Amino acid sequence: MWMLLSGQSTQSAGNLLSADERAWLNAHPNISLTMWDDYAPISFKGEDGKLQGFMPDYIKLLESKLNYKFKQVVPTKEESHSSGKRSAHEDVISLLADTQDRRVYWSFTPTLLSFPLNIVARNDAPKDLTLSQLNNMKLSVVQGYASQEFVQENYPQIKLDLVNNTCQGLQHVAFHESVAILTDLPVASWCLKTQGLIDIKVAGQSEFKYEMSLAVRNDWPILFTIIQKGMKAVSKSERQALQNRWLDQGAFEQSWMYSNRVWLIALVLFLLLSALIRVYVWDSNMQSNVLHRITNVSDDDKKLEQISDVSSGLTTRILILLCIILTLLGTLITTEQWVSHQDRVLLGVLVATLMLVMLFGGYKLGSIRRNEENQSLFEQLASQIKTRQMAEKSAKEQTLRLFKQQKAIQILTQTQTQKTTEEIFKEITQVSAETLNVERVSIWLLDSDKQMLECVDLYLKTKSLHTTANPLLAKELPEYFQFISQNRVLAANDVIAHPSTVEFRQGYAQENNIGAILDGSIWLNGNMIGAVCCEHTTDSREWTLDEQGFVGSICDVVRLTIETDRRRSAEQALLQHSEELEVMVEARTLSLQESEQRLTSVIKYAPIPILTIKMDGEIIEFNPEAERVTGFSRSEAIGKNFIDIFVVKESFKKAIGIGIGTKRGEAFRNVELIFKCADGRKIEFECSIVKAGKNGVSDVGQMIAIGQDITQKKVLQASLIKARESAESADRIKSMFVASMSHELRTPLNSIIGFLGVVLQGMSGDLNTKQKDQLGRAYHSAKHLLSLISDVIDISKIEAGFLEIHTESFALKPMFNEVVNVIHHIADGKHLNLQIDCSEDIILETDRKRLYQAILNVVSNAVKYTEAGSVTVEAKIINEELIITTQDTGIGISPSGLEQLFKPFERAESHLKIKTLGTGLGLYLTRKILTQLLGGSIEVESQVGVGSTFTIRVPVKISEQTLLNNQSILEDQPL
Incomplete structure (x- = not known):
């Protein structure tokens, strides 16, 4: 149940916290959680040295809810939180009472545990004892607990006996070192149980109540919110289970058994002695009865049977008696808290007596056991003989089946290449039915959507008939489809009982009177493509392992048949595709020839020069337009080096770089080069040069060069540039003029604004209202005009390039x-x-x-x-x-x-x-x-x-x- 709760908490932890809170937790992997090791049963150190109690279990539950592991820290004896101060290594404290001093450093969650503080005293203390009655008396309180602060503030007349823990305080009460102790009942009950203290009772209750919470450092509000969410996720049932386990308060209640413990011990002893006498009588009677019945039975098998019956009954009774004895003895030992100091001598005598009784009973039961062992040898011998005979018979039958199955597989594999796929399927179903001795064998193939099994052949043995069956739909048989698609073989000894074939009960199985099914799945390239079904009619049948293996081999034969059929189809399709490809190659060759003719015509009649050049610079094609522009004939250019015949000195370096780049596969477009003509003239060309032909060695392949004479275009561009510069110069001169004039206007305007300001301030005499209004308008207009002039000056300077x-x-x-x-x-x-x-x-x-x-x-x-x-x-x-x-x-x-x-x-x-x-x-x-x-x-x-x-x-x-x-x-x- 704890693992289940942890798993559920872990699953919901992802939705419990927000993304920011989860990120904050991930960024703080070592949050410490302080937990006491001397506050039993709330939190204490067990015999194995690990913390146990209510709070460790609660923290584990909280961690599972938050999906986070706190770093648990146990404080030293010198550390105390009575002042409320927080140590540097403390992030969370479990548990801590909420006080005003502690709130300075800590934020407290809602109350986790709440106990009223009771006055625990000896049995001779008066009933309904109050703290006010303990003035000038010594009262034990745990040092550093909130109870100490409560008593000091409200009952200063009480003398305090400061102890380290509740168990020590109860010892002081029991040994008259103090009158009483102020504590909570769960801790007191735990101490009474573990230390065996008696004559202690709850004498009264104080008005103070322990309300303890988890304390979280108050400078981490996000951690406080996270812990609150985790505490809310702990259900009431989970919390109650922890309280029931650890916070027991029953040590102060004396049961009826405790009051009558002497009579109970005597009754148990009497029952044990009576049971042992009865065992002795049973032993004598059973041995005589066994010998008598063995001598009166002549048949060996019957003798073994009689001995087995007697031993079985005797063994059962003895085992029941031993269980009763051990249960009663365990009860006495585990309830040691019943026995007071005065009764411990009586308990020692009782335990010694029980040990003697058990030794005697063990001796008698040992003799009975020896008799049983002797009879067991006879039973084992008979069982082994019978088992060996059955195994020999089963092995012979299995050998015959395996020989028959191997022969069937050999026949089916030898005919793969001699028959069609349909004929092979029919042979597979027929041979399988004869080999397995079943009425129906069928082959099913899965459709492309994997939602239906279609029957390709069904063989009925008694009728010697090959037929088909209706398709099996996945939506009607979901369990069957899921099982067969995940397992190699489906062996259903009883169709109605097997969970994967029970869906056949109302339809397919009932119509064909099928009792047992042995199906194998057919796999190809990691995908299930079908199934082979062997169906036994009338009644159920237990399928052996070799029969299941045979069905798997039959599925492999079917897969091999399907692969062969697909390979044949692929070969036929490949042959047909090869013929079609030959036709396409012929058509493509003709098309390329036509394209080459068209390209030759385009180059020949193109209105721009086009050259084809080898990678080493040799000209191999020179169109008519190139002849017209350069003055060189085709015969003069073909075979010559392009750079030697055309490129002038000014463009020589640039042309070499273009040639090297083209060899690497680069394309050059709109590159300007200066060429020389046959008559010695220099003309400027705008060229585009790209690589064509084969890739590989640098001198293999060709370059296509296309050029255009741009000599006249350059002359026109130069004239346009001069015209544009003249216009821009005129525009700058205009802007300079505007800037200069605006600057000259701003000087007198500043004087006007200055004098208007002087007059408006009354420095030249008083002005009437109308004069102030008119001069004010003139002043603001002058300011606006100055702003306009300043903008004009800045714009003019920017346009003139002076800013x-x-x-x-x-x-x-x-x-x-x-x-x-x-x-x-x-x-x-x-x-x-x-x-x-x-x-x-x-x-x-x-x-x-x-x-x-x-x-x-x-x-x-x-x-x-x-x-x-x-x-x-x-x-x-x-x-x-x-x-x-x-x-x-x-x-x-x-x-x-x-x-x-x-x-x-x-x-x-x-x-x-x-x-x-x-x-x-x-x-x-x-x-x-x-x-x-x-x-x-x-x-x-x-x-x-x-x-x-x-x-x-x-x-x-x-x-x-x-x-x-x-x-x-x-x-x-x-x-």
């Missing part, structure tokens, strides 16, 4: 704080929830000013176009790339607005367009900074009425290539 990058190493978090300081008043005015999620340890190496400008533009736009809700900014690093996501709950952007979002002077249409100032250059400038200056990108996703999400991606460290691309394009040009 330089200044890289530095800086932390991202302070930059976000600056952004929040600039825009927080707008968010506060709308009561928006502005959240920034950025780690303190994000360090970047890029242009701080430009990254700040881009982030400020995106976040300020999110705040401006969000009327209610929140704006969340999250920054994280993935694969050396900074990703900043700005998500708002604003008005959103329509699909048409997204198309125009990053274009200059474009603003998305919304009802906030008029209220919110803007030029349409912010996001355009942001994209320019991120893509052209910082090597990053910006993306946006939006839904009208829901909100928008802007994602900025920039490298953590700006690359050298980006810095190189951002250098002014005018640095190397004269002004």
Whole structure:
């Protein structure tokens, strides 16, 4: 039952804990569990040195529920938990009472054991004794237990006798060293039983109750949860079984047997003496009766039978008597707790008397046993003679059967190549029926779905008839199909009694009057493909092992027949396939010839030069277009080396590399080479060269070279490049002009803004309300104009190539704080929830000013176009790339607005367009900074009425290539 409970707990342990809890347990394989070794029967060390008791068994049950093994630790005598402090090596304590001091270090599970503390005293103590009556008296308590703390706090007048354990305290009570002991009854009962103490009783009960739990270190709350789940998984019946086993409180109850122990001992002694006298009388009578009956019987077999009967009856009675004697003696010995100190002398005399009686009885029973042994020799001799005769007869019959079976197998194997498969099947069924002397033998083959056995031949012996039977369906005979597919032979001596053939009872077996079945399964390539069935009719039959082996051999013959048939079919199919393959080869040869003719025509009339070259450079094919372009005739080119005749010095090294790479199987496309013509002209070709022909040695195989004259194309490209450079130069000059003019405009505008600020502050005199309003509008318009001019300057510098990058190493978090300081008043005015999620340890190496400008533009736009809700900014690093996501709950952007979002002077249409100032250059400038200056990108996703999400991606460290691309394009040009 314990193994069963453990198995059930283990099976459900996987569903008991969550994945995180199981992972936590796996990460902590050495969790210690402290368990006392001197708290019997709760937890104590047995004779074998191992812990036993209620708690060790309960912990084993808990471990099986959790599928986890704790590291059990036994504390030393110096360790105590009265103060509640936890040692470094302690994780779980079993058991511990819940006190206020201990909760500082421990978390306590629900109460596992609860005992009221009783006052245990000698039998002469008054009834219903209370603690208040023990003032100024000595009371034994276990040192370090919660009972000590209880008595000290509530009954300070009681003198405490501090003992190491309950057993020691009971000894003090028994030997008048203390008046009583305050303890729980299970532990006290255990001590009384094991130490043989008497004259002890329960004199009263205290108001204190032991409520003990498992204590778990309070800095591991997940372990506390795991242990609670394991305790809940322990059923009430399992827990009650442990309590019934260990927590017995019956040592204080004196039974009727204890009170009348002297009379019981006398009665047992009288019964034993009477039984031994009766045995002596039986011995004398039985011996005389045996001799009398032997002399009166003449036949030897009958004599043996009579002796066997007498000995059998005598032996049975003697065995019953011995069982009674041993049972009574065991009862007296195992109930030693009945006997007090005064009765131990009487018990010694009784045991000695019983030993003498048993010696005498053993002597008499020994003589009886010797008589039985003599008669047993006669019985064994007769049995051996009879067994030998039966074995000789069985061996002769088996030899005849084996000879007949071997001859049948020999006949069947010799005809395999001379007959058809159908004829061989018929011969197999007929020969098998004659050899096994059965009425019906049949061969069944399994269908492709393995759901039905189809009969290919059924032979009826008495009718000498070959026929077939209805198919056997797996869904109707599941037990039979399962057995035959897993076993070599099915030997059913009785169809109705065998569990795998009982399904035949109502149908197949009843219709054909079948009593016994011997079936063998046919296997091919590790799969069952059918069965051979031998059916005995009318009644049951016991199938011998050689008959079962014969059926297995018949199955092998059937398998061999099926393999031969399949091989013949495969050979015929292979022959037919070979003929079809020859036709296909002829057709393929003709097709290849036609393809070769078409390829020759294509090469001949192709409008581009095509050459076929050996791996060593020799030209073997030169089409007409190549003749026209190069001026060399086909006869002049064929047989010459390609590099020697065409490649000029400038392309010589490149052509050699292409030739080496082509030998390795590389393909070259759109490679530019300079060739020389027959008249000495140099022309540029765009060539594609691939390997064709055989693989293997480097000089075996061919190369196909296709070229196109791109001389005129190169001239045209050069002119286009010059035109593009002129246009770009003009555009840069324009951008330079705009940047310069914008810079000149910003200087007087700064003066206007400065003086307007001075006037508005009242430094030039007081202003009336109308003047302040008008000057304020002018001030804000000038600021907006300055912002527009600054954006235009930055855009112009970027496009003109004058905006330089200044890289530095800086932390991202302070930059976000600056952004929040600039825009927080707008968010506060709308009561928006502005959240920034950025780690303190994000360090970047890029242009701080430009990254700040881009982030400020995106976040300020999110705040401006969000009327209610929140704006969340999250920054994280993935694969050396900074990703900043700005998500708002604003008005959103329509699909048409997204198309125009990053274009200059474009603003998305919304009802906030008029209220919110803007030029349409912010996001355009942001994209320019991120893509052209910082090597990053910006993306946006939006839904009208829901909100928008802007994602900025920039490298953590700006690359050298980006810095190189951002250098002014005018640095190397004269002004």
